[in-house]
Amino acid sequence: MKSAAKAQQADDSAETGAQQIRDAIREAIVERRLSPGTKLSENDVGNLFNVSRTLARAALQALSYEGLVSVEKNRGAFVAYPSPEEARQIFSARRLVEPGILREAAARITPDDIAHLRQLLLEEGRLMSERGQTARRAEIKASGDFHLTLALISGNSIMQRFMEELVARSSLVIALYGQSTASSCGHSEHGDIISAIEANELDRACQLMLHHITHIEADLDLRERKSLGLKEAFEL
Amino acid sequence: MKSAAKAQQADDSAETGAQQIRDAIREAIVERRLSPGTKLSENDVGNLFNVSRTLARAALQALSYEGLVSVEKNRGAFVAYPSPEEARQIFSARRLVEPGILREAAARITPDDIAHLRQLLLEEGRLMSERGQTARRAEIKASGDFHLTLALISGNSIMQRFMEELVARSSLVIALYGQSTASSCGHSEHGDIISAIEANELDRACQLMLHHITHIEADLDLRERKSLGLKEAFEL
DNA sequence: GTGCAAAATATCGTATACAATCTTGCCATC
DNA sequence: GATGGCAAGATTGTATACGATATTTTGCAC
Known part of the structure; x- marks a missing residue:
């Protein structure tokens, strides 16, 4: 079911899926729709955007490089909570x-x-x-x-x-x-x-x-x- | 060649394998062992470090954030060639x-x-x-x-x-x-x-x-x- | 009832598999 | 002989699968 819907709206829309997800999450963080400390499970992110964990993970990794998300080994990714x-x-x-x-x-x-x-x-x-x-x-x-x-x-x-x-x-x-x-x-x-x-x-x-x-x-x-x-x- | 050694120490020494590969490639770039413009195929990188393309790709992605590698969609990753x-x-x-x-x-x-x-x-x-x-x-x-x-x-x-x-x-x-x-x-x-x-x-x-x-x-x-x-x- | 231990569950780490896209070389046609 | 299209190969993009690790729950003993 996801393949048909995805083929229509998600995949061919822009460059690469991971960057779209990254931008969407970043915007959500910057606009305070996502609060610091919120857990960003790879599974949840993937399901939310109808993509696999692979892309969700790539997006979270990118955000981690920007300092907006902190990933902890074997624990998960969280919206950065700057001290x-x-x-x-x-x-x-x-x-x-x-x-x-x-x-x-x-x-x-x-x-x-x-x-x-x-x-x-x-x-x-x-x-x-x-x-x-x-x-x-x-x-x-x-x-x-x-x-x-x-x-x-x-x-x-x-x-x-x-x-x-x-x-x-x-x-x-x-x-x-x-x-x-x-x-x-x-x-x-x-x-x-x-x-x-x-x-x-x-x-x-x-x-x-x-x-x-x-x-x-x-x-x-x-x-x-x-x-x-x-x-x-x-x-x- | 060093698969056994890596399998033993890779897990507990660093956070994740991808970061080890990233550091290794970065060092190779900085030390001029890898020339600018060199193609870094995901397959080759993975084989070189005895890991799958998943980790190779993650490492190349990280290096692209740092500006040391440029990835072109559907074309591949290359050592950055700064103008x-x-x-x-x-x-x-x-x-x-x-x-x-x-x-x-x-x-x-x-x-x-x-x-x-x-x-x-x-x-x-x-x-x-x-x-x-x-x-x-x-x-x-x-x-x-x-x-x-x-x-x-x-x-x-x-x-x-x-x-x-x-x-x-x-x-x-x-x-x-x-x-x-x-x-x-x-x-x-x-x-x-x-x-x-x-x-x-x-x-x-x-x-x-x-x-x-x-x-x-x-x-x-x-x-x-x-x-x-x-x-x-x-x-x- | 409380505390510890061990199993069950959930999540992450990595590998493999499949699909899409690009490149390359060959062949047919003009 | 040159050119354009088509097919085969290679490479990346994405998804799924399996194993490892952390967390939670449950059950037993005290």
Whole structure:
């Protein structure tokens, strides 16, 4: 039964099955539909996506490399549960690399890029004015997109990939420890950073970026949140 | 050949067999025993290590995440052949992150750490005085270990892992484009950096680090020399 | 009733098997 | 003789099967 359905919708849709599953799970993790610590059984994941354990395992392995999933030998895979120390290291890493990325991006930025950044800013502001879980998730994502776009503009694909990992893990940390009402404080700072870049005040832009990251980290609050089941997270 | 030995120690020594294979292949790539562009057939890799394609595939997949192997859909896996542009990005990334890592390391460094660094330096010098391919490989590895140790001392495991990737890919680039006689110039610079850290002259240490990375890159001959790969040579 | 031990169960680790896709070489046709 | 298509082989993509290990349950003794 699965072969017919799969042949229609799952297999021929895109590149490879494992990457699709990986992306789907990553999105679920980043958007907090999957809570840290949730067990991701290979069997369950495979059944959920109508694929075999082979692909489920490959997807989990990939996510483990990105730091979003932790696999324990003979025990299983779990959504990463970053410790406060790990969270600190994530933001420390961001403070370390983002000023440099910003400088490289500023050196190559075009008017089109600036327009794109401002577009992201508008979207972010729109989401910020909305209420509810969906808007909050989208806001976290939009906030990350600002930083990812800077990395993209910088032209260094290696740093871009690293930032993607850092932003994803940051989202996980924010979903875990963030105080929901406070995460919006970064919005205006994004705008300030763009303005500083436009004004060619790079040192100030870097300082703003550092403060911005520090502000995000300062808004964290260590508190446990209850997990959402694997099946519920994907059943729409 | 070593199936019996592997069967005995493989299970309890490392987490999983795939990681052992991954490490073995990575070492072979970094030490230039495997040339860029070499095809890594899943079957061949599996036979070589006396494991099934499952583990071979997992190992190749992991290496592709690290940028040391490129897998092409339905075509196979190949040892990565970094382009000059990619090489520039690697060193650009290192210039971006290593001064920051150095500062963090300097803030936490202990006398034991300094002793360890000096030990690495001695080993590096010893290898530098030797001739031959083996010494050259070991020298590349030792040179990388200096930077990796700094990342270790910094205490940020995320940056440490990123540096491991950057160093491994740098070794690949050096093996490809490096002018063999010139790679030893970095040795004294390593010592200078340690001295600057000991003297608490952080700004100077960072400057030395930047110059050091730039020197390594300057020693590269970044022209296209794609004689080995049969297909890539004509596509680009 | 409590605690330990051993079997039963579930899950992961690895190997093998089958299907899909690409490559290669041959042959028919123009 | 050149070209295009078709078939055979090779390689990857995915699924299933079997063995190993951890967890849970059950049963017995105290």
